[in-house]
Amino acid sequence: xxxxxxxxxxxxxxxxxxxxxxxxxxxxxxxxxxxxxxxxxxxxxxxxxxxxxxxxxxxxxxxxxxxxxxxxx
Amino acid sequence: xxxxxxxxxxxxxxxxxxxxxxxxxxxxxxxxxxxxxxxxxxxxxxxxxxxxxxxxxxxxxxxxxxxxxxxxxxxxxxxxxxxxxxxxxxxxxxxxxxxxxxxxxxxxxxxxxxxxxxxxxxxxxxxxxxxxxxxxxxxxxxxxxxxxxxxxxxxxxxxxxxxxxxxxxxxxxxxxxxxxxxxxxxxxxxxxxxxxxxxxxxxxxxxxxxxxxxxxxxxxxxxxxxxxxxxxxxxxxxxxxxxxxxxxxxxxxxxxxxxxx
Numbered sequence: 001x002x003x004x005x006x007x008x009x010x011x012x013x014x015x016x017x018x019x020x021x022x023x024x025x026x027x028x029x030x031x032x033x034x035x036x037x038x039x040x041x042x043x044x045x046x047x048x049x050x051x052x053x054x055x056x057x058x059x060x061x062x063x064x065x066x067x068x069x070x071x072x073x
Numbered sequence: 074x075x076x077x078x079x080x081x082x083x084x085x086x087x088x089x090x091x092x093x094x095x096x097x098x099x100x101x102x103x104x105x106x107x108x109x110x111x112x113x114x115x116x117x118x119x120x121x122x123x124x125x126x127x128x129x130x131x132x133x134x135x136x137x138x139x140x141x142x143x144x145x146x147x148x149x150x151x152x153x154x155x156x157x158x159x160x161x162x163x164x165x166x167x168x169x170x171x172x173x174x175x176x177x178x179x180x181x182x183x184x185x186x187x188x189x190x191x192x193x194x195x196x197x198x199x200x201x202x203x204x205x206x207x208x209x210x211x212x213x214x215x216x217x218x219x220x221x222x223x224x225x226x227x228x229x230x231x232x233x234x235x236x237x238x239x240x241x242x243x244x245x246x247x248x249x250x251x252x253x254x255x256x257x258x259x260x261x262x263x264x265x266x267x268x269x270x271x272x273x274x275x276x277x278x279x280x281x282x283x284x285x286x287x288x289x290x291x292x293x294x295x296x297x298x299x300x301x302x303x304x305x306x307x308x309x310x311x312x313x314x315x316x317x318x319x320x321x322x323x324x325x326x327x328x329x330x331x332x333x334x
Binding site for chain 2: 005007008009011016040043044045046049050051052065067068069070071072073
């Protein structure tokens with residue numbers, strides 16, 4: 001399973017955490033598409049706490065974290 | 074005019090924090106000898122500045138090039154209705170001096186850029202980033218890593234926010250790929266969200282100055298005001314981070330800045 005943690009406004013109309021089947025997704029980009037999040041809205045994509053480009057392949061046990069820009073002050 | 078000996082006021086002023094075992098007289102003296110630069114005197118800057126001043130941090134530099142506008146007033150509590158149109162640094166300084174005249178407050182009413190950022194922050198023990206855009210955040214983080222000054226970073230959006238400490242041995246925003254992000258403006262912000270995150274930033278700053286507790290280095294702490302939850306995400310330095318690569322150590326172990334080459 002792949003754990004996907006959504007943060008900030010990505011939680012609107014979605015849950016905070018999802019568990020997905022690894023075989024259904026080639027890479028992180030496809031997971032973002034699955035949630036119908038426009039790719040350009042993703043400010044931070046972490047796989048196991050590490051910055052990863054959007055085409056990074058995903059493997060079983062990976063934990064993804066997705067953030068929009070949370071840049072207000 | 075009644076006479077209040079300064080030493081009596083000082084003893085009472087910090088009485089409650091002197092009782093905290095992690096602070097005490099020794100910690101208080103450390104705070105009084107410290108210098109902190111706070112970049113941004115707005116939504117995050119208001120709680121950060123207020124709590125650092127009230128705790129008695131000796132020298133605080135307030136950096137902000139903006140003037141107070143009406144749309145600031147839902148969250149930037151250092152600025153009041155009558156301050157609209159005034160430079161934020163002056164409006165903030167006035168309230169903070171009244172709160173605690175012991176603190177040496179200086180102001181920098183300038184926009185930060187690559188040319189002036191180093192001279193602005195050099196000599197600071199900690200920098201607290203309270204700005205409202207990603208570009209300035211990246212520039213501040215870059216300068217702090219290059220000068221080896223701990224940085225407390227935070228951001229807010231609506232009911233959400235995060236706080237993290239940044240340092241040379243720990244991930245920065247560029248490590249997280251955040252430097253490429255585009256933020257739509259105006260950014261929706263509820264006052265209390267900025268209050269929560271700014272308070273966490275002030276807390277981190279005090280921990281770093283005193284060397285106590287567990288700083289949020291490599292730990293992005295995320296706040297969700299709607300569900301009332303906090304979640305920590307452990308983050309790692311990126312191997313190819315341009316910001317960390319630009320910070321080099323000289324032959325004798327001294328630090329020098331290669332000008333970003």
